[in-house]
Amino acid sequence: MSYYKQSNEYKEKLNKIQKEVDQAIERLFKNGEFQRYLEVVARFPKYSLHNVMMILSQKPNATLVMGYKAWQELGRHVQKGEKAIKIFAPIFEKKLQPKIDPETNEPVRDEKGRTVMEKKEILKGFRFVNVFDISQTQGKELFDIRKLIREDLKESEHIQSLYKHFLAHLNKNRIEVKEEVLDDPNTKGYYDRAKHLIRINASVENTSLKFKTLIHEYAHAQLHHKDSDMQNLPRGHKEAQAEAVAFIVSKYYGLDTEPYSAGYIATWAKDIQLAKQAMKEIQHVAQGIIQEIDELMKERIKELRQMHESSKDQDKNNKNEKDKEMQLQR
Secondary structure (H helix, E strand, O other): OEOOOOOHHHHHHHHHHHHHHHHHHHHHHHOOOHHHHHHHHHHOOOOOHHHHHHHHHHOOOOOOEEOHHHHHHOOEEEOOOOOOEEEEEEEEEEEEEEOEOOOOOOEOEOOOOOEOEEEEEEEEEEEEEEEEEHHHEEEOOOOOHHHHHHHHOOOHHHHHHHHHHHHHHHHHHOOEEEEEOOOOOOOOEEEEOOOOEEEEEOOOOOHHHHHHHHHHHHHHHHHOOOOOOOOOOOHHHHHHHHHHHHHHHHHHOOOOOOOOOOHHHHHHHHOHHHHHHHHHHHHHHHHHHHHHHHHHOHHHHHHHHHHHHHHHHHHHHHHHHHHHHHHHHO
């Protein structure tokens, strides 16, 4: 693990990494590899753009990464000779800061008029840490809840249930969503920016397709609403973002995904800063949607965990019974 202080050495290293990340992003667009980036984001939705790019460039097939000691705590060990994946980890420092009133955005003062201070974690910088993918380790088999969820959502009744719950959740907490038979049968759904509402084509029979359409239009609602700074961006830019969000979320939950349509994103290679901003926004919205859906699935996840544990216990009992029978036969 390397730590670079806020010095010339640190800044030089950071600038070098930044340049390498920018070059890697440029290659994504020029080589038509944007889908590979989206697939990595789907496996690591909580990681920053920089860390996703670093994982992609060092081990694009990684599925679960942790530090050396973290793997040991889970009963696994890194195999000899494996090369670490280097990513950024934030460094926070606790500092006294004026307490801010969330309503007035002004410092809070006590009875004597003095500014009230509170300890806050301030981002000080970043350090480079070594992590390893699960494929680089051996040991205890891990409980993979994500795999169970993906298998579960292959059942039509379960994806239908999730779609209905997500639609109801959005109506209650976020935005009006309704199913209607649309005039154009080829239109799966749309987002009305002026009225801030979503419509899904009721004539679409495939629930997975309706679910992905809902994610796509919900991404538009978050990124391109009438008060957004991005509302007047080219239509192709906005469609590329919404499509990317839908691809990430669908991939995360194991839903069938069509190959990502490159379309407009090729133009992002001409402006690396615009590309990075668009990618950050894609990741941010996809992460938020995944968190919302995971929250809706909490009870189902508990059920799946219990079913898995019961299945393991049953397998263990069956094995013990079989061992007893073998012993009696001897």
